[in-house]
Each structure stands twice: as C-alpha cells, then as structure tokens.
Amino acid sequence: xxxxxxxxxxxxxxxxxxxxxxxxxxxxxxxxxxxxxxxxxxxxxxxxxxxxxxxxxxxxxxxxxxxxxxxxxxxxxxxxxxxxxxxxxxxxxxxxxxxxxxxxxxxxxxxxxxxxxxxxxxxxxxxxxxxxxxxxxxxxxxxxxxxxxxxxxxxxxxxxxxxxxxxxxxxxxxx
Amino acid sequence: xxxxxxxxxxxxxxxxxxxxxxxxxxxxxxxxxxxxxxxxxxxxxxxxxxxxxxxxxxxxxxxxxxxxxxxxxxxxxxxxxxxxxxxxxxxxxxxxxxxxxxxxxxxxxxxxxxxxxxxxxxxxxxxxxxxxxxxxxxxxxxxxxxxxxxxxxxxxxxxxxxxxxxxxxxxxxxxxxxxxxxxxxxxxxxxxxxxxxxxxxxxxxxxxxxxxxxxxxxxxxxxxxxxxxxxxxxxxxxxxxxxxxxxxxxxxxxxxxxxxxxxxxxxxxxxxxxxxxxxxxxxxxxxxxxxxxxxxxxxxxxxxxxxxxxxxxxxxxxxxxxxxxxxxxxxxxxxxxxxxxxxxxxxxxxxxxxxxxxxxxxxxxxxxxxxxxxxxxxxxxxxxxxxxxxxxxxxxxxxxxxxxxxxxxxxxxxxxxxxxxxxxxxxxxxxxxxxxxxxxxxxx
Numbered sequence: 001x002x003x004x005x006x007x008x009x010x011x012x013x014x015x016x017x018x019x020x021x022x023x024x025x026x027x028x029x030x031x032x033x034x035x036x037x038x039x040x041x042x043x044x045x046x047x048x049x050x051x052x053x054x055x056x057x058x059x060x061x062x063x064x065x066x067x068x069x070x071x072x073x074x075x076x077x078x079x080x081x082x083x084x085x086x087x088x089x090x091x092x093x094x095x096x097x098x099x100x101x102x103x104x105x106x107x108x109x110x111x112x113x114x115x116x117x118x119x120x121x122x123x124x125x126x127x128x129x130x131x132x133x134x135x136x137x138x139x140x141x142x143x144x145x146x147x148x149x150x151x152x153x154x155x156x157x158x159x160x161x162x163x164x165x166x167x168x169x170x171x172x173x174x175x
Numbered sequence: 176x177x178x179x180x181x182x183x184x185x186x187x188x189x190x191x192x193x194x195x196x197x198x199x200x201x202x203x204x205x206x207x208x209x210x211x212x213x214x215x216x217x218x219x220x221x222x223x224x225x226x227x228x229x230x231x232x233x234x235x236x237x238x239x240x241x242x243x244x245x246x247x248x249x250x251x252x253x254x255x256x257x258x259x260x261x262x263x264x265x266x267x268x269x270x271x272x273x274x275x276x277x278x279x280x281x282x283x284x285x286x287x288x289x290x291x292x293x294x295x296x297x298x299x300x301x302x303x304x305x306x307x308x309x310x311x312x313x314x315x316x317x318x319x320x321x322x323x324x325x326x327x328x329x330x331x332x333x334x335x336x337x338x339x340x341x342x343x344x345x346x347x348x349x350x351x352x353x354x355x356x357x358x359x360x361x362x363x364x365x366x367x368x369x370x371x372x373x374x375x376x377x378x379x380x381x382x383x384x385x386x387x388x389x390x391x392x393x394x395x396x397x398x399x400x401x402x403x404x405x406x407x408x409x410x411x412x413x414x415x416x417x418x419x420x421x422x423x424x425x426x427x428x429x430x431x432x433x434x435x436x437x438x439x440x441x442x443x444x445x446x447x448x449x450x451x452x453x454x455x456x457x458x459x460x461x462x463x464x465x466x467x468x469x470x471x472x473x474x475x476x477x478x479x480x481x482x483x484x485x486x487x488x489x490x491x492x493x494x495x496x497x498x499x500x501x502x503x504x505x506x507x508x509x510x511x512x513x514x515x516x517x518x519x520x521x522x523x524x525x526x527x528x529x530x531x532x533x534x535x536x537x538x539x540x541x542x543x544x545x546x547x548x549x550x551x552x553x554x555x556x557x558x559x560x561x562x563x564x565x566x567x568x569x570x571x572x573x574x575x576x577x578x579x580x581x582x583x584x585x586x587x588x589x590x591x592x593x594x595x596x597x598x599x600x601x602x603x604x605x606x607x608x609x610x611x612x613x614x615x616x617x618x619x
Binding site: 071106107108109110111112114115116118119121122125126140141142143146147148149151152153 | 358359360361363384386387400402405406407428430431444446449450451453474476477490492496497520521534536560561563564579581582583584586611
C-alpha cells in the first residue's frame with residue numbers, strides 16, 4: 001500500500017515535469033510540440049526511473065554531492081566513488097556543462113570559509129578532469145558558509161554542509 | 176575633592192581596565208560603588224528635560240532622550256530617572272540649584288534647550304559638575320531639523336569626552352549586512368545605521384548575497400564582496416553618488432576587501448589560478464595598479480592595515496591552521512603573532528594602533544578578543560556558540576561584532592557591542608538578522 005502511493009506520487013511529479021517541458025518546448029519551437037509528449041510517455045516513465053541524461057537521473061541515480069571532513073579538502077573514498085560515477089555519467093552526455101559549488105559548514109569565519117570552499121570545489125574539479133572530463137565543461141564557485149543545506153546546530157548538519165555539489169548548468173536532457 | 180576626585184576615579188578605572196585581568200562578570204558588578212580591579216563604576220548623571228521653543232517640544236525631548244540613551248549604553252554613565260528630579264529647570268541661563276541635584280545622587284548634570292532658529296534647529300547644552308557647580312562643557316549647535324539626532328550625538332560626544340577624557344564615538348555609523356529570508360537561501364543586503372541602531376536603511380546595491388562591507392576613511396564609500404553572475408568579486412559603492420564599481424575584473428574570486436587608512440588603496444584576497452590558494456593583493460584605486468603582497472601557498476585572507484598604514488595583519492593557514500600574522504605593508508616576511516590554543520582569524524587593528532581584535536575558535540566555541548600587535552596580552556571579551564567579525568569604534572574603546580546563538584532553521588545573527596574591557600555587552604538593535612558590522616570613523 002505504502003509502495004503504491006509512493007509510486008503514484010512519483011508519477012504525478014514526473015507528469016508535472018513533462019508538462020513543464022512541453023510548455024517550454026512549445027514556446028521555443030512551435031513546430032516541435034510533440035517532442036515533450038513523446039519523451040514523456042516512454043517506457044522509463046512507467047518503470048518510475050528518471051529519463052536518461054536528465055538532471056533528475058544525475059541527482060538520484062548518480063549522486064550530485066560529496067562531503068568533506070572538518071577543515072579538510074581531501075576527497076574521501078566515498079567521495080571519490082561518487083565522483084567516478086559522475087565522471088562516467090558525464091562522459092555519456094558530452095553536451096552537459098557543470099558548475100561545482102564548494103561549501104563550508106557554519107563553524108568557521110566568513111573569509112576563511114570562502115577560501116576553504118573554493119579549495120573543495122577545486123578538488124572536485126581536478127578529480128573530474130583526471131577522470132577524463134574536459135576542463136571547459138566545468139566551472140566552479142565558492143559559497144563559503146552562506147548556503148547551508150542542513151539547518152541544525154550539530155555535527156549531523158555541519159557534516160552535510162561541508163560539501164561540493166555538482167550542478168548541471170546546461171546540456172541535460174529534459175525528457 | 177568632590178566631583179574632580181570622582182572624575183579622576185572614573186578615568187583611572189577606564190584607563191586601567193585594559194591592563195587588568197578580566198574578572199568574571201557578575202550582575203552585582205554594575206552596582207559596585209568603588210572602582211577597583213578594572214571594573215567600571217557608572218557615574219550617576221542627571222539629564223534634565225530640555226527646554227523647548229514653541230513647536231520644538233517633541234524634538235527637544237528626542238534630543239535629551241538620545242543623549243541619555245547614548246550615555247547609558249556606553250557603560251560609563253548611569254542616567255538617573257527624570258521622575259526622581261526635584262528641580263524643574265525653567266531658565267537655561269540661570270544657575271541650577273546644585274543642592275537639589277546632589278540630593279538625587281547626581282554627580283553630573285546636563286541642561287539644555289532646543290528651538291527653531293531661522294529654519295534651523297538650534298540645540299544648546301551645559302554640563303555641570305554637581306559638587307562644585309562648575310560648567311565642564313557647553314555649546315550651542317545648529318543644523319537642519321532632520322539632523323536632530325546627529326546634534327544629540329555630537330552633544331553626547333562632548334559630554335562623554337569632558338567626563339572620561341576619551342574622544343566621543345556617538346556621531347558615527349555602522350555599515351552591516353541585513354539578513355532576511357530562509358536560512359538556506361538567506362538574502363544578504365548592505366545596510367547602514369547610526370551607531371545606536373537608529374536610521375537603519377538598506378543601501379540600493381544590487382545583488383542578494385553581499386558580504387563583508389567596510390567603510391572608507393571618509394565614510395562615503397563602502398567596499399564589499401558581491402556574488403553576482405560568475406565568481407564573487409570585490410566592489411566599491413559610493414553612498415553620495417550611488418555609483419558601484421568593480422575593484423579589478425579578475426577571473427578568479429576576489430574577496431575580503433578593506434581600505435587603506437589613506438583611502439587610496441584596497442587590500443584584498445585573490446584566489447590563485449590553480450584554485451587552491453588565496454594571496455593578498457593591493458589595488459591602487461588611482462592608478463589601478465595591482466601589487467602582490469603575499470606569495471605563500473596557503474589561504475591568506477582577512478587583511479587589515481595598521482592605522483599608520485605601515486603594517487598589515489591577516490590570517491593564514493600556512494602553518495597548518497588559521498593563525499594571525501603581521502608583516503610590513505611593503506611586503507617581506509610575516510611574523511606569526513598567535514600561539515594560543517585554537518585558531519585565530521579576522522584581525523582588526525584598533526584605530527589607536529595599540530590592539531588587534533580577533534575571532535578565536537577553541538574548544539568548540541567562538542570568542543572575540545584583543546591582543547597587542549606583538550601577540551602579547553591576549554584577553555577574551557566574550558565567548559559562546561558563535562561570535563565573529565570584530566570592528567572598532569573610532570576611539571578604540573568599544574568593539575562591535577556579530578553573534579549567532581544557534582537556533583537551527585529559525586536562528587540567525589545579531590550585532591553586539593562590548594567595552595574593550597569585556598564589560599557592558601549590549602545588543603545593537605537592527606530590524607532583521609544582521610552580521611558583518613563595520614564602524615565608521617567620526618562623521619564630519
């Protein structure tokens with residue numbers, strides 16, 4: 001029962017995504033009005049999986065973020081694992097452009113955290129390049145402690161905020 | 176004897192305090208009558224209701240209120256409740272009855288009057304030594320009627336200076352970051368207010384993530400960090416002309432800006448091409464020449480000039496973690512000055528050159544402290560979950576900083592001020608959450 005309702009919710013969400021892409025599509029290209037519909041009714045939708053090459057697939061099936069130890073920029077084994085998956089996915093979709101967002105937790109001063117988060121973004125960027133992703137596809141930005149993802153006053157949140165997030169900025173498939 | 180002795184006592188207390196060990200603060204401390212061990216004994220002062228010309232009743236009461244608020248907040252004075260006053264001043268020129276003011280325990284008395292004088296508001300005041308009846312300070316000032324609070328701040332400065340011997344700091348402003356919206360997407364805008372928290376208003380600078388504003392020495396310009404399209408960069412905003420300009424169009428992130436004491440240069444950090452390090456660079460605002468100041472493979476940031484411009488204090492992790500270093504502003508070797516437990520950051524030189532204020536992170540707490548520029552004499556002024564980013568009042572007696580007490584998604588920072596002795600911590604009221612305060616020099 002639980003499973004069914006979850007699936008239904010997911011389908012509704014996907015249907016909404018399709019509707020949005022259809023609208024976007026028809027605005028840009030009035031002749032391609034069916035493109036969104038065709039993609040949206042594919043077999044992947046029925047199976048509940050995000051479309052291949054989509055932002056959703058990258059976020060859910062690959063993983064868009066890696067985490068760091070306190071005051072560290074070293075990539076952990078887990079982080080390297082995620083980044084290899086990212087590189088693998090990115091090589092399948094060579095049109096995809098990404099921006100690496102570096103972040104720090106709140107337990108530091110503002111200027112230092114900007115610099116620390118820049119180092120983290122650089123560590124991820126360099127790793128992806130070493131995995132064969134062209135440097136021109138990767139930009140980076142340092143957010144310091146300004147954009148926390150988890151909001152509590154404890155290590156369980158701070159550990160989620162010491163992160164680098166790979167954000168797709170262009171070239172992903174929308175359907 | 177009498178008032179002169181008390182005056183000297185107050186001055187001695189305040190002057191000696193920075194060198195005294197920081198005593199544990201207790202609620203009883205403010206009630207101590209005797210001055211000892213670096214504690215400050217607030218001087219009882221009566222601010223008589225100011226006389227008002229016809230139609231100036233409201234502004235007259237406002238001026239007296241601003242003065243009482245300033246003197247009370249600074250921690251050196253205890254304004255007495257007007258309800259307790261016996262004498263009602265009815266003639267500004269006549270000598271008050273000192274016996275009646277002694278009776279309400281006042282040691283100093285302020286009288287004043289305000290009236291419209293040819294389109295301008297004229298405010299006059301007299302400061303009396305209650306014991307001798309002598310006038311310690313008096314003046315008559317005039318300005319446009321909208322500047323009533325500034326007149327009150329200037330009078331406060333004169334009273335403060337006459338009684339403490341320190342230069343006043345009330346006619347000053349604070350530039351800071353106004354924070355609103357959800358914590359994960361907080362909107363951070365530049366804002367300016369008077370030092371007492373009044374007249375807070377946002378500066379019309381585009382961008383939703385603006386950080387670390389710092390005044391120019393003339394207080395009409397602010398340098399700050401802006402996130403826009405692309406990497407974060409350093410800008411200067413001119414309050415008078417409403418113009419914004421970029422400080423060098425660098426490919427990499429530029430951040431942590433601060434004006435030189437002569438206002439002609441900006442010192443800041445630039446991220447290196449390899450994205451790993453940050454070094455200090457100085458931009459000459461006239462010639463637009465860029466000079467590299469540090470060249471060390473580390474995070475070198477949060478630079479601040481000494482008031483004479485000869486030295487720089489900054490933080491660096493070149494030794495493994497964040498510590499404060501001092502070097503010649505011309506370049507060369509930097510000397511590490513912090514060796515205590517924990518990390519040290521955000522050094523800010525006091526305007527009199529005698530102290531460096533800093534943020535210290537040790538034992539899971541963030542503290543604000545001061546030390547001499549050679550690293551000796553460290554004193555922690557306040558400590559807690561998170562305190563950061565000190566800035567000095569122009570007289571080097573008061574430090575403002577921001578504090579976040581936690582509170583999860585509903586939490587946020589507020590501004591606080593504290594005497595350089597660690598005494599008299601006060602929240603500075605702001606309309607929203609607030610951070611990154613920077614104190615202006617005295618206004619002209």
